[in-house]
Structures are given as structure tokens and as C-alpha cells.
Amino acid sequence: MIRLSDVRFCYPTGEFRLAIPEMSVAAGEKVAVIGPSGSGKTTLLNLVAGILAPDNGSINIAGTDLDRATDQSRRDFRITTIGFIFQDFGLIDYLDVLDNILHPYRITSSLTLTAPIRQRALELAEQLGVDARLKHHPATLSHGERQRVAICRALLPDPKLILADEATGNLDPDNKQLILDALFEATSTNHTTLLAVTHDHELLGRFDRIVDFRDFLVNEPEAS
Amino acid sequence: MDSLYLAWRYLCFYKVRSFILIGCITVIAALPLALEILVNESERQLSLRAESTPLLIGAKGSALDLVMNSLYFSDASPEPITMAAVDQILESDLASPIPLLIRYRSRTFPIVGTTLDYLDFRQLEIKSGNPFSLLGQCLVGAEIARQLDLGPGDHLTSSPEAMFDIAGVYPLKMRISGVLAETNSADDRAVFVDIRTAWIISGLGHGHTDLAKSTDESVILKREAGQVTANAKLMQYNEITEDNIDRFHLHGDPVTFPITAVLALPHDEKSGTILQGRYLDQDSNYQIVTPAKVVDSLLANIFRIRNVLDAVILMVGTATLMALVLVFSLSLRLRSKEMETIFKIGSSRATISRLLGAEITIIGCLSGLLCLIIMLLLNHYDVELVRRLFI
Numbered sequence: 118m119i120r121l122s123d124v125r126f127c128y129p130t131g132e133f134r135l136a137i138p139e140m141s142v143a144a145g146e147k148v149a150v151i152g153p154s155g156s157g158k159t160t161l162l163n164l165v166a167g168i169l170a171p172d173n174g175s176i177n178i179a180g181t182d183l184d185r186a187t188d189q190s191r192r193d194f195r196i197t198t199i200g201f202i203f204q205d206f207g208l209i210d211y212l213d214v215l216d217n218i219l220h221p222y223r224i225t226s227s228l229t230l231t232a233p234i235r236q237r238a239l240e241l242a243e244q245l246g247v248d249a250r251l252k253h254h255p256a257t258l259s260h261g262e263r264q265r266v267a268i269c270r271a272l273l274p275d276p277k278l279i280l281a282d283e284a285t286g287n288l289d290p291d292n293k294q295l296i297l298d299a300l301f302e303a304t305s306t307n308h309t310t311l312l313a314v315t316h317d318h319e320l321l322g323r324f325d326r327i328v329d330f331r332d333f334l335v336n337e338p339e340a341s
Numbered sequence: 342m343d344s345l346y347l348a349w350r351y352l353c354f355y356k357v358r359s360f361i362l363i364g365c366i367t368v369i370a371a372l373p374l375a376l377e378i379l380v381n382e383s384e385r386q387l388s389l390r391a392e393s394t395p396l397l398i399g400a401k402g403s404a405l406d407l408v409m410n411s412l413y414f415s416d417a418s419p420e421p422i423t424m425a426a427v428d429q430i431l432e433s434d435l436a437s438p439i440p441l442l443i444r445y446r447s448r449t450f451p452i453v454g455t456t457l458d459y460l461d462f463r464q465l466e467i468k469s470g471n472p473f474s475l476l477g478q479c480l481v482g483a484e485i486a487r488q489l490d491l492g493p494g495d496h497l498t499s500s501p502e503a504m505f506d507i508a509g510v511y512p513l514k515m516r517i518s519g520v521l522a523e524t525n526s527a528d529d530r531a532v533f534v535d536i537r538t539a540w541i542i543s544g545l546g547h548g549h550t551d552l553a554k555s556t557d558e559s560v561i562l563k564r565e566a567g568q569v570t571a572n573a574k575l576m577q578y579n580e581i582t583e584d585n586i587d588r589f590h591l592h593g594d595p596v597t598f599p600i601t602a603v604l605a606l607p608h609d610e611k612s613g614t615i616l617q618g619r620y621l622d623q624d625s626n627y628q629i630v631t632p633a634k635v636v637d638s639l640l641a642n643i644f645r646i647r648n649v650l651d652a653v654i655l656m657v658g659t660a661t662l663m664a665l666v667l668v669f670s671l672s673l674r675l676r677s678k679e680m681e682t683i684f685k686i687g688s689s690r691a692t693i694s695r696l697l698g699a700e701i702t703i704i705g706c707l708s709g710l711l712c713l714i715i716m717l718l719l720n721h722y723d724v725e726l727v728r729r730l731f732i
Binding site: 166168188189192193195196197199201203205207209210211212216220221222223224225227230254 | 343346347350351353354355678679681682683684685686687688689692696
């Protein structure tokens with residue numbers, strides 16, 4: 118699903134350098150990315166999403182070489198193939214819950230908003246327990262509810278890959294487990310690949326694999 | 342792409358901000374247009390009436406006050422002249438005089454003391470009833486009739502000049518003899534009475550019981566040589582009826598009675614010129630004016646003021662537009678997180694521009710629509726508005 122080979126990236130300021138000799142994630146795999154702040158975890162997600170282009174090396178996602186793609190095709194690829202979940206939820210405050218879930222369909226011509234899509238949005242909302250809050254605005258929701266809405270939005274276009282950047286970072290312990298449950302359940306049902314950056318070591322046991330950016334070693338979690 | 346939908350949701354969510362933005366743009370767009378409409382209508386109304394009034398004679402002083410009072414029945418009363426001015430014109434045989442006494446009011450409406458010639462001169466038609474033919478009768482303008490729901494047979498009372506002057510003239514209850522047809526001029530908001538009725542309102546005439554036949558001695562102050570003097574107990578009539586009309590009388594020589602102006606209708610152009618020449622004497626107590634010239638001079642001043650106003654509006658408009666640009670750029674900064682999210686999800690920078698463009702378009706369209714509604718309303722009510730506000 119994800120294959121990075123000899124990827125090198127440096128921000129224009131030159132303050133940060135990232136080098137990934139080899140990294141791959143299989144389809145349907147749930148991978149946690151850990152490491153200290155500033156080690157390049159979010160940069161990895163941005164490279165995988167095609168938001169950033171590597172200085173060197175190749176990035177292949179679901180058979181598409183992102184390093185060779187144009188900006189437009191990278192954006193189209195991102196919106197149709199990748200779902201993003203942010204630490205600060207990234208919900209649009211002036212849209213209600215349903216419009217937030219449908220938001221990707223309203224900002225691009227690559228996706229078409231149809232009646233079945235609306236139906237699927239309602240089903241996702243029900244699946245993640247926010248169906249009673251469809252007409253509410255994000256400001257009136259709890260943090261847990263907001264993140265569940267963000268997950269609905271990420272899952273609606275039926276992406277092959279979910280990128281989660283500290284998705285549980287703003288949540289209390291109970292909500293962390295609930296959100297992760299919901300995320301795992303939703304991604305498992307659709308056989309979606311999950312690449313999640315996290316600082317929360319308590320949750321690591323639930324992932325198939327952990328990528329540690331500290332020494333860039335690929336560790337297998339201990340069998341529990 | 343649903344840029345318009347998202348923009349609409351954004352504007353609906355931030356209602357107050359959107360309302361203020363739309364309001365600002367509407368005011369800035371509507372202000373110069375409204376000013377243009379109102380000034381043009383003022384010019385039309387002022388000019389039309391002034392051009393149809395050949396000459397006006399009044400006391401020396403402000404020509405503008407004289408014209409505004411005599412043509413548009415404004416509050417500013419010129420110094421009075423006497424009926425002798427009317428006789429003077431009659432004797433000259435150069436013009437037909439129409440006396441005007443415009444000083445008193447009924448509620449807020451001016452009472453115009455004149456003769457029936459005024460109705461002919463202004464080509465006023467009577468919609469219902471008859472012209473004033475007796476003392477104490479009045480003819481009301483169309484708007485007064487509509488506003489106060491009055492018709493022939495109803496009554497209107499003149500307002501006392503000074504409310505707390507208990508020794509002053511009593512208000513006169515006037516019977517409405519008829520209602521004028523609408524003219525869209527100052528005549529619609531005036532009460533027309535015979536000049537003698539106006540003198541009675543002013544206290545120069547009155548009606549009371551015949552003292553010579555009075556049996557009530559308590560009202561008699563003294564009797565001597567066939568002359569009876571009454572005391573303050575004598576009740577004066579405050580309404581002229583068929584029963585008491587014979588007991589109404591004017592005290593003094595009518596030639597000395599006051600009027601505020603004389604409309605002079607020259608028989609021909611030459612007569613008009615000669616008549617004007619006769620009032621050029623520096624020692625004369627009268628002035629003769631051509632209303633059209635006075636109004637032209639007023640309009641020239643209005644246009645000068647309008648030019649200043651236009652410049653002020655332009656400056657305010659520029660400042661407002663700059664403020665709007667600032668508001669939008671600050672709003673962009675505040676929405677940077679939203680823009681980043683949209684970009685990360687998979688939109689281009691152009692999408693964000695389209696969203697902003699849609700917001701500006703909606704705000705512009707709503708402002709334009711509001712502006713259009715204001716202009717249509719203003720266009721519909723401009724005649725009335727100008728009459729109430731400016732004339």
C-alpha cells in the first residue's frame with residue numbers, strides 16, 4: 118500500500134532533514150508512528166499525502182508514484198484515496214455536523230455529492246454515534262464528538278489509506294479508547310490502511326506495527 | 342463544487358458580521374444615488390411651481406423667505422404688508438393681484454388666506470364639495486383629507502399662535518366646504534380659506550351677541566351716546582354658522598389689513614416689466630420678485646452643497662472600501678486553519694480563492710439588491726419625501 122524508497126526531504130529553511138531509506142506498509146495494516154517532537158512524523162504524513170514532495174527518492178501509494186505526479190493529480194489522489202484526521206479535528210465551525218462530514222464533496226470537483234453518498238454519511242454518523250448531532254455546529258460538540266465527526270469525514274470518500282496526526286492527542290483517556298475503537302472498527306470493516314502518528318504509548322499495543330522515528334527502526338509489537 | 346453553498350453557510354453563521362458588511366456596502370452605494378434622486382426631485386418640484394408663478398410682491402427682506410412662504414407655504418413668515426398693495430396693482434391695471442395671508446396653521450397644516458382666483462390660477466380642481474363661499478368655510482388639500490379622513494361638512498380648527506397666550510385669539514372652528522383633487526404640490530397639504538376668514542383667525546374680526554339687544558347687564562361695561570362697551574365676560578363665537586354669520590364683523594379698514602404677499606399675474610410681458618420697474622424704488626416698502634430666479638439661485642446653492650456632499654461621500658466610500666478590504670484580509674488570517682484543512686483534504690489554493698470570491702459575490706449581490714429596493718422605494722416616494730423633508 119505504502120512504499121517509500123530512499124526518501125530525503127529538507128525544508129527550504131534547511132533546519133530540518135529527513136531521510137527514510139526504506140519503509141513500507143501493507144494494505145489494511147494499522148501502523149503507529151512514534152518519535153520525539155520534531156523527528157519528522159508529521160512531515161512523513163505530509164509526504165505520504167502528497168502535500169510535500171520529496172527532494173529525492175520515490176513514494177508509491179496504492180500503485181501511484183506521487184513523486185512523479187503533478188500538483189493537481191496529487192490533490193485528486195489525496196481527496197479520493199486518503200482520509201486525513203487531525204489532532205485539532207479540523208472541522209469547519211460554520212458548518213453543521215452533516216455538512217462537515219460532506220465537506221470533501223463540496224470543495225472539489227473530483228468527488229460528486231449524490232444521494233447514496235448522503236445516505237452513507239448518515240450511516241457513518243450513526244456508526245460513530247453522532248447521528249443525533251447532525252444539525253449541531255462543532256462548537257457545541259464535545260472533543261470526543263468532534264473527533265468522531267472528523268473520522269466520519271475522513272471515511273466518507275471510502276479512502277484506501279487513513280492518515281491520523283495525533284488523532285487522540287486532545288482527548289481524555291476514556292475518549293481515546295472510544296475513538297480508537299471507532300477508528301479501528303471503521304477501518305477494519307473497509308480494510309483501510311491506517312498510518313497514525315501518536316505520542317500515546319498506552320495505545321501502541323493496538324496497532325499491527327510501530328515505526329519509531331527516533332532510530333528509525335521498525336519494531337514488531339510484543340504479543341499480548 | 343459548492344462554493345456558493347459554503348459561502349452562504351459562512352455568511353449565515355456569522356450573521357452580524359455579514360449584516361454589517363452588507364449594510365456598509367449598501368449605504369455607500371445607495372447614498373449618492375439617493376442624493377441624486379432627491380436633489381433632482383427637489384429641483385423639479387421647486388422649479389415647476391416657481392416657473393408657473395410670474396411675479397410675487399411682498400415686504401422688503403428675504404426674497405427666499407417670501408417665495409418659500411408664498412409658494413411652498415413654509416413656516417418662515419415674511420413681514421406683513423397691507424391690502425393696499427393689492428389695490429395698488431389693481432389701479433395700475435398691469436396685472437391681476439391675488440392676496441395671500443399664510444401665517445396660521447391648523448394642526449401642522451398651513452392655512453392659506455386668499456381669494457377664489459387662487460384656485461383658478463393654480464388650476465386646482467375640487468374633487469368633492471364646493472369652494473369656500475362663506476366666512477368660516479375652508480377647502481382642504483387632498484393629503485389633509487386623506488390623512489385626517491375629512492370630507493365636506495367636517496370641521497377643522499385653527500391652531501392658536503401661542504398656546505399659552507390666554508389673552509390671544511381664540512381658535513376658529515372652520516367648516517370644510519370641499520376637498521381639492523391631488524396635485525402633488527404644496528397645495529395638497531394646505532387649508533384654503535377666504536382672506537376675510539384668515540383675518541378673523543388673526544383676531545381682526547369676530548362675532549358675538551348683539552350688545553345693543555343684550556339683556557344680560559353683567560357683560561356691559563358702559564353705555565354712552567349709542568355706543569355699548571362690553572367687558573371680558575362677553576363670549577365670542579368660535580365657529581361661524583348660518584345662525585351667527587351676520588354677527589361677525591371686521592374692525593377697521595380692510596385696506597390696512599395684513600397680508601403676507603400678493604401674487605401678481607401680469608396681463609402680458611410688457612406689463613410685467615413695467616410693474617417690476619415700479620417697485621425698483623429704494624424707498625418702497627415692497628419688493629417684487631420673480632420666483633423662478635429666486636429658486637434658481639437657491640438651486641445653485643444646493644448644487645454647490647451637493648458637490649461638497651459628493652466629495653464627502655466619495656471619501657467615506659473609499660475609506661469604507663479600504664475597511665472592507667481590511668476586514669476580508671483579517672478574516673483570511675483568522676480562517677487560516679480552515680484554509681489549511683481544506684488544502685490538506687485535497688483542495689487547491691484556487692478553491693480557497695473561489696470560496697472567498699463566492700462570499701464577496703453574495704455580499705455584493707445582497708447589497709446590490711438592497712440598494713435596488715431602496716432606490717425603487719425612493720423613486721416611488723420621492724415626490725412625497727421631498728415635499729415633507731425639503732419643501
